[in-house]
Amino acid sequence: MIISPPFLKAKNAHETDAAWIERVMTVVDRRDYPVNGHGSWHGGIHIAHTDGGRPFESVRAVADGIVVSVRKSSGIDKRDKAPLNLNVDQPNVKGSDDGYVLLKHETEIGSGEGAKVVFYSLYMHLKSLESTVKIGGKVYRKDPLGTSGMVDAVNAFHFQIFCDDDNISKLTGRRSRELDVSKDGRTDAVYGDIHFYLPPQTKFYDRAPANNSTSITGLSELYTSSAPLYVSMTLAQGSCTMVTRQKNTQTDGKYDLLGEPLVNADGKDYEYNLYKTAMRNYKESPSAGFELLRFGRVINTEHETLVPADAPLWMTVSYPGGKGVVNLADPSIKKFSDADFPHWKGWLLVDDDNDTHSQCNSSIIRKLQEEGSYETQSNRLICCLPFEWEKSTIDARYKWLMTGLPWEQCTSEKTAIWQVPGTQESNERTLMSEEDYGKFKQHAEALCFDSGALGSGRLWHFNPVYFIEHMRRCGWLGKEDVIRLVRRNEERAHRPNLSRSTLEQWIESEGTHHSEIIRPANIKDIMPKVLNKYGIVSPLRIAHFFGQMARETGRFEFFVEKGDDSYFDKYEPRMPQGRKLGNTHIGDGVKFKGRGAIHLTGRHNYANYSEFRLGPQHRGMEYYTIPPNNTRPVTDAYTAFDAAGYYWSSKQKYSTTLSPLGKLGINYWADKGAQESDASEVTRRINPGRDGFLTVRWPAFIHAWYAINDEKNPPEDYRPIK
Known part of the structure; x- marks a missing residue:
């Protein structure tokens, strides 16, 4: 929306x-x-x-x-x-x-x-x-x-x-006045802040266990709750803000804040570093661990499996009179999001x-x-x-x-008298x-x-x-939203304009495969899920992503890098001037060509993504390498977009300085702004040579940015698809 x-x-x-x-x-x-x-x-x-x-x-x-x-x-x-x-x-x-x-x-x-x-x-x-x-x-x-x-x-x-x-x-x-806190919230819609219901007897410790373990041996217990606590997690602009509320015992429906909000209590640039944290704390299933960090639970269960199933989420949380570390992944703690309109934030x-x-x-x-x-x-x-x-x-x-109301006393002089709610006063009016x-x-x-x-x-x-x-916290993109975000192509002899019907087929396609022109199936269901997973939900981040995807997919026409076999010689290990990208065998240039909504290219990147999805035992690239017939990307939209989200979050090279900022994911650079220089910096992290920046990436970003922001007047070269 x-x-x-x-x-x-x-x-x-x-x-x-x-x-x-x-x-x-x-x-x-x-x-x-x-x-x-x-x-x-x-x-x-x-x-x-x-x-x-x-x-x-x-x-x-x-x-x-x-x-x-x-x-x-x-x-x-x-x-x-x-x-x-x-x-x-x-x-x-x-x-x-x-x-x-x-x-x-x-x-x-x-x-x-x-x-x-x-x-x-x-x-x-x-x-x-x-x-x-x-x-x-x-x-x-x-x-x-x-x-x-x-x-x-x-x-x-x-x-x-x-x-x-x-x-x-x-x-x-829901239809009830308040949320049912005996079970987790909805998973068909998850957006905005993430919320945790902590039941009585929740334990707070002095620190998290070493190696992200579930073992509490050696930890000091700081506090055991005697009443329910309600914790809200806000991930935005690189930060993680944790707020705890407790029900007011005097006023029904009122929830009091406990202490000051905790900002990045579990690490500097917490949101920007979710990828690194997932790789460190959830080595057997980093991709599922990323979702645990992002949502407090694994949402895309049809694609992601947490290993081990009871992997913890240790985070610093306020309690009455102090703060301590809690395993928020514990099954007794129920998880929600703003999509559940939580009553502790006032929604009744x-x-x-x-x-x-x-x-x-x-x-x-x-x-x-x-x-x-x-x-x-x-x-x-x-x-x-x-x-x-x-x-x-x-x-x-x-x-x-x-005629008067049921609770009014009506006199023969046509006067109605009633008591003012919450006071001992009474008022009167003339009928x-x-x-x-x-x-x-x-x-x-x-x-x-x-x-x-x-x-x-x-x-x-x-x-x-x-x-x-x-x-406005819901960054979910429906079909009509996607169509508005995509810029119409200019006239080209070898390819017609991108029309509404063509784009609808792309969004709703069951998957097509002709030579290397690939359109995955179920894009309309998968793309917003993946963008949500990787925090690409603010207008600015979405616009930058669409600007990059326009070039990477040839203006939304294919999800595999095009060209004859000789075109990929530049990636071959035998070419002295080639961008080897970890390729080690003859033929790797074609085998590990760019694939995905934002292209992963090269044996090294394929291996890294395989490890991210399935753990270090799969660095042999069983997951994203698709021998012998290149069929997986045709039907697997999740992989095509998740690989792009992985790349977006993990990209840490090509810093303009030697500062630690160069080690952050692309959301950091997308958050910088909507100027040409900002889009250029995002592009350099996708493509160091800024290929197609002025002709495709920058115009596509400007179009998407106007379509999703609050400016009243469109840019001069705005090209909506009718």
Whole structure:
């Protein structure tokens, strides 16, 4: 999934992604989620804007989608009159714009049917719409939809994100209020932070055993937990940050941080050094060990086997009053990721209000209000509530304005009295007259619309700010994402342009093999798994990878280096000027030609990859050497991409200096930035001669970078595949 905010403004220097999202999605006071200032359910937020700039800032699609429903604004003249202006009797008070766009987004957050998700985004109170926005039409992320208008006389628009009942478990991995911590989390979707549930009686030691052993002989026990602990691991920008939480005994649903975050407590540049750590600590199965380090468990079990099966993961973790080393691979410790929406980070499913009126009557929310923790915890509540824009249910949702609510005391003077949750105070309001309710209903009808099945089904709502911030951690690439990331070829006499149909065949192919033009099978399922494994999940890392892959695969046409036998003489050991790459026998040049999404070339690299996948006993290259008929890469997409990920993480040569930075994997260089010099440094670690940099690698990177980042304007030579 690739997602962005509905306003796109430049980031400030050193501004975090979360801070940037909150800044560009500034919420209007008393129009927050999930309950507004009047105690009513509010399925979205009102995002403030100003009309100071020219041209007006566009409201943009947050993700690729289809236009489900749309309405043009009635215009300023009608906006400030009844029924769009509910306060028309008050001087100089403006009303609400009634333009809107409803988008349906079909995307993927992982592998398999359970990770194919559908959600909706609604942009209400727009003052103008783009002429290209039409029912049934396709829109792409960052496409302008229109401009923000007014709502209740305030410069703002209403924005909400929701899904139907069938998709809540696909998006969050559950239907229950909290996660089930008796078992590991989902494996079809794994992204973002990795989380560990440590049960009571978990032991903390003074150090890790020598040689990554499971033996605790000679270790000193520092602490044994008496209550559950919740540990979160963040791998980003080369660092590993460990945070521990413990449930607050006074406030339900609150989890307190223990101590300060531990940054790289288990080694400098921890994330950049995962390959070296895997080779050192998991000698019998380094590739599976890499996954253990990355995810806390082996995810790709159909391809990777951990040897021995009980190999440990010793890491430094905080406990109440100190820190110690824990074997996080212990089966009693359960593993999760952000894809599980862990409740200790505040994600709770709220589905306990069965009333038909619009006022919140959730005991979960009432308890948060009574305990004084609602303000801090409301942002991550995922609430099941009626669609507030359905025209046919207006009376069911709002007639209480005239008749009163179940918990109100209504007097003969048409006054309703109720107690304020969490206080000893009571408030009162005047019930609407039939005439006033009629005016209100006309106002609601002018803004609402017939939403079809959405209006009658169970709908789950997210705080849009926190949904977008959360889902931007998911670097999973679906088919449509891949197509957007690939740059269309220029015209060439010997090969036609790379069309959408050609690329779809490449992504969805069952595998083709003609001479040395090879397309592995199941690329759409395998490629994002492997990129996730090797941490190539940030927009910048993905763009750099696609820039390199464009050249290495001949613009996505083959996964084996092309040329007749004489072309590979440059790799032959008998050639004095050749790049031998560890080749020792005549014929090794052809036998160990470049293969993979990023080419491994030469006997030495093949041997290293074999050792990485299956351990040192397989340095004889049984795994990636494919005698006698070169069949493995045809059907084995996992090997083709995993070899590229291995190369990406293990590459340690061609440093610009003699500093230790030259020993880090390519993620280090990809994280440097998006300038030409940055892409050049990445290229030098793939191909020291920078072959095809200006003609293919750099243009392909620029294209992929725009497709995945948050820039509004495409580069001059942007060539999307339609």
